[in-house]
Amino acid sequence: MITTLIDKQDSFEIIRDQIAAILKTESLNQMQIAGTEGKDPQGWALRVYTERSNPWEQVLNDPTDNTPIVNVWFSDSTFDPSTSNISERQASESTFNIDCYGIGVSRDDGDGHIPGDKEAAFETQRTIRLVRNILMASEYTYLALRGLVWQRWPQSVTVFQPQSDSTTVQQVVGSRLTMRVKFNEFSPQYEHQTLELLSTTMTRAGDGQIVVAAEYDYT
């Protein structure tokens, strides 16, 4: 039986949360840099979530906040026995999906207007740009988890076709950056029993005979 409580996060959970934390931290950092350079910080704002599956209702009930939404979720893992050991460490290659939602609302623009469908597509592509640049920055070569993560790589980017069967008051375009991350998972280990203490003294007698004197407690 396993004698200890399995009370830890697996590496894939740590990495999922780390990806979200990096994105949020760097989004705020970019907003600050943009502010110091006299640019509108809103262009670097992201709303970051992990593993959400409820609908994004704020799009409906708060139409004034069109900040792009990012949802980081774990998809799948494969394990490579050739670079693992059978008792403790399993080398894993996992997929993390980073879904980005760009929201566009049509609005006035001088003599013309900014169409919401174009705005939503541009917003989701801007979000993908930010997410990929942040995660592939050299500062995050190992996702700030050196020793655990070996490699992170953007496997693909997919922008989904906007729905065309009905026109909603806000345009929403979804896209997905698929990240592959290689890392180790660890499993509980057998708790060894303490050995009996045993001391020995080896001497060579004058006639060349080897003499071993052992001292140990016994009952």
Next chain:
Amino acid sequence: MGIRQIAESDLGLILEDSTTGFGWPITITDPDGTTGSLTGFSDDIAQVIDPETGQIVSGRLASAVVRISSLTTVGLALPRGIADANIKPWIVEFDDINGTAWKFKVAQSNPDRMLGVVSLLLELYQ
């Protein structure tokens, strides 16, 4: 009077009766700024959006239906969706049932020239 003329005439009762029917005040503005006040059907309800990520987004679906002959009466042409970003869109404004005013642009116009009504699919406009 033929049956189609009778049907068009009945639109006055079906679409434009705001006293005992479902008629609702709607203001339409064309790209040149010409505004007309009409009575028709307006609709603004929740509608889920599926961006194909496997997760739906709550959205809204808004539409309006007005009589084509009434558009002509107030000096407006048939509204249409404007793709060109250098031109103002057709604007539709109406209040919800609680008196909150909403402003939309015409995203798509579906006229029924046989019966004389036009359905307007709307997008929020800021």
